[in-house]
Amino acid sequence: LILVGGFVQLLAGFLAFRKYDHLGGAAFLTFSALWSSYGATRIICAGPVSGHLLNIGAGNTEGFTAGSVAFLVLNAFLIILASSFNVVLLCVTLAMELLSVCFLLFTLENLPLPFEIVVLSIFSILCFYGATASLANCMFGKDLLMMGPPLFTAGSSKKDPQDPPPCVCPKSHCTSGLRTIAELLNTGAVCGVPTDTVYALAASCKHPQAIEKVYRIKDRPQEKPICIFISNLDQLRAAAPPISPLLWEFMENVYPGGIGCIIQKGEWLKKLGVGAGYSRVGTQDSIMIRVPDLTVLVHLIDMTGPLAITSANPSGEVDSTHHDMVISRLGHKLEGVLCDGESDEVVASTVVNCTKIDEGGITIVREGCIPAGKVMQIFERVKNR
Incomplete structure (x- = not known):
């Protein structure tokens, strides 16, 4: 069980580094080393043969004692x-201090068993919660499990005025805000x-240079279509x-919503209003179109x-689920952000390739907020009418 705790600490450390939490990552990896060492030492010493072979016993623990004091x-x-970081990490470090006392x-050879049991129980609970919270928050890109505020925060005695946002940030419920963003896009x-x-x-399809800028802002590979x-x-x-009746009916059943359909590209896009951005959206032969339900x-x-x-989001990183995430991550590269609070989903849309719908059916390119099974159910229902 102790060695399992060491693995949990190791996992929490890697997850913290993935979120650029260097303090949390370093702390959890350090704790993993001590936790595993403590567990391995206890297991080895529990066996008289293994303890004797490794020369661990009374009178031979000076190195372990010195290491415990150093830690x-x-x-x-x-x-x-x-x-100054968060409550969970503070509690884990305090529990680790008690664990170090146990090791010492x-x-x-003066460790009371009840004291050891209590410390290990507290530490195990904290580690389990910390690792679970790190995993959940990292996967979904937001604080699903609270880590708590910092106990102390550094700040000047004179409160500075709040820094202005790096770009225009109107509210979505205001008509003026919507017009502001529309004017910027246009x-x-x-x-x-x-x-x-x-x-x-978002970039207007009438401005190919704006679409090019999207690629630069995200560091998005050029081969990935928009x-x-x-x-x-x-x-x-x-x-x-030139869309078949089957594809029309399928789109009528999935639009508006979190499903995007890839269809054949053509000059008809210019009639749709794509304009000068024709060559910068989709691929040479296909384009994904979606009607949002917002x-x-x-x-x-x-x-x-x-x-x-x-x-x-920067290419390869988690999606932004709140306008604050967009502003903090990319606001300095944008002209505006339309603020609408928390997003309805935590993952992107489901993408379906419909270019061969009349020949071999549809293909799920990316499973997102709409499960692939549900998409296939819709298609089968439409096809069998």
Whole structure:
């Protein structure tokens, strides 16, 4: 059980580093080393044969004693640092200090069993919660399990005024805010916008240089295509794309919503209003189109025309699920962010390849907020009508 605790600490450390939490990562990895060492030593010493072979016993524990004292001092500094980080990390470091005392008493052959049991129980609970919280918060990109505020925060005695946001950040419920973002997009700006899944970067399809800027802002590989959002399916019908009745019916069943359909690209996109950005959206042969199920975004598209859309996060990182995440991560590179609070989902949309729908059916390219099984159920229902 003790060795399992060491593994949990190791996992928590790697997760903390993944979230750029260097203090938490260093602390958890250090704790993993001591936790595992303590467990291994206890297991070895429990066996008279193994303890004798490794020469661990009475009179031969000076090195372990010195190591315990050294870690007590090191962990004291970690406690001070953790107090300015979060409550969970502070509690773990305090429990680790008690565990170090256990290790020290063990090397001195003066460890009361009840004390050891209590310390190990407390530490195990804290480690389990800390690792679970780190895993959940890292996977979903937001604080699902609270880690607690810092006990101490560094700050000046004179409170500084709040720094202004790095870009224009109007509220989504204000008509003026919607107009502000629409005007920016219509002049070739790149803005962060809410969607019915996660936050996205938007650029007008009339401005190819804005779409190019999206790639630079995200560090997005050029070979990864960008999709377009339209406000309703009637816009697509007006462009008269060569779409089969089966595909029309499938799209009528999935739009609006968190499913994007990849269809054949063609000159009809220019009738849709894509304009000069034709070559910068989709691939040479196909394009993903989605109709979002979010009123504010639909109104915005009505004011701007089709928008080139991609998730509002640096390429390879977790999606942004709140406008604050967009502002803090990419705000200095954007002209505006339409603030709409928490997103409705924590993952992006599901992408379906419909280019061969009349020949071999559909293919799930990316499973997102809509499960693949549900998408296939919709398709089978439509196909069998």
